[in-house]
Amino acid sequence: MKAKRKTYSVIVDLTKVQDKAKQRAFSLPPEWWEITEGPKYPLLGLDQDLEADITLTKVGKRFEVRGRFQTVLRLQCDRCLEAFNSPLNSMFYLILERLPEELEAEEEHELSPEEMGVDFIRGDEVDLTEMVKEQIFLSLPMKALCKQDCLGLCIRCGSNLNQGSCNCKVEQGHPAFQALKALRLQG
Ligand SMILES: [Zn+2]
Ligand SMILES: [Zn+2]
Known part of the structure; x- marks a missing residue:
């Protein structure tokens, strides 16, 4: 039942x-x-x-x-x-x-x-x-x-930024340009 x-x-x-x-x-x-x-x-x-x-x-x-x-x-x-x-x-x-x-x-x-x-x-x-x-x-x-x-979460490592900053380097610029830069470094 x-x-x-x-x-x-x-x-x-x-x-x-x-x-x-x-x-x-x-x-x-x-x-x-x-x-x-x-x-x-x-x-x-x-x-x-x-x-x-x-x-x-x-x-x-x-x-x-x-x-x-x-x-x-x-x-x-x-x-x-x-x-x-x-x-x-x-x-x-x-x-x-x-x-x-x-x-x-x-x-x-x-x-x-x-x-x-x-x-x-x-x-x-x-x-x-x-x-x-x-x-x-x-x-x-x-x-x-x-x-x-x-402050939300770090987009790289996901740590909660309200609890202190993480160890990721803060990079300036639009994420798209950063992605491009990463590609160039690989190639
Ligand atoms: Zn929150
Ligand atoms: Zn981080």
């Missing part, structure tokens, strides 16, 4: 969100991220539990979602490849609407201006952890750096 995989889903049934706002507070351990499927880079994981507080309110046929969460992300530096911690304190706002049934079969649906900024969902259930996951990705920097002036 296959071992049952632990799941951290926090499901809200939108049909139960009526006149009263529905609030859910939950926490997700670092393990949640480890077993989460999909691309992860440059996020290596969470360094502490993620604490989230999300409120859903029904407004006409739509649902407003106001959420906040905090955790500490473990990222990989783009330059030196070392792991580093980056605290994340996030607030977000979303509008959800159930995709009209006649459109459910449609692969792509051209959005009208009125529909811009609305997240269309299929079915009546939403998983709040999926929302948090998406927000984490939106929060990631284009370039993850352990510090603004990270």
Whole structure:
């Protein structure tokens, strides 16, 4: 028998969100991220539990979602490849609407201006952890750096230059010219 995989889903049934706002507070351990499927880079994981507080309110046929969460992300530096911690304190706002049934079969649906900024969902259930996951990705920097002036790795020997200079000679000039020079020396 296959071992049952632990799941951290926090499901809200939108049909139960009526006149009263529905609030859910939950926490997700670092393990949640480890077993989460999909691309992860440059996020290596969470360094502490993620604490989230999300409120859903029904407004006409739509649902407003106001959420906040905090955790500490473990990222990989783009330059030196070392792991580093980056605290994340996030607030977000979303509008959800159930995709009209006649459109459910449609692969792509051209959005009208009125529909811009609305997240269309299929079915009546939403998983709040999926929302948090998406927000984490939106929060990631284009370039993850352990510090603004990270020196990165030596392109020759690969040593981490933040930990001191290596023994490679610093050569001036464009790498292409250096390659040419090396060829001439060989020939
Ligand atoms: Zn770095
Ligand atoms: Zn070096």
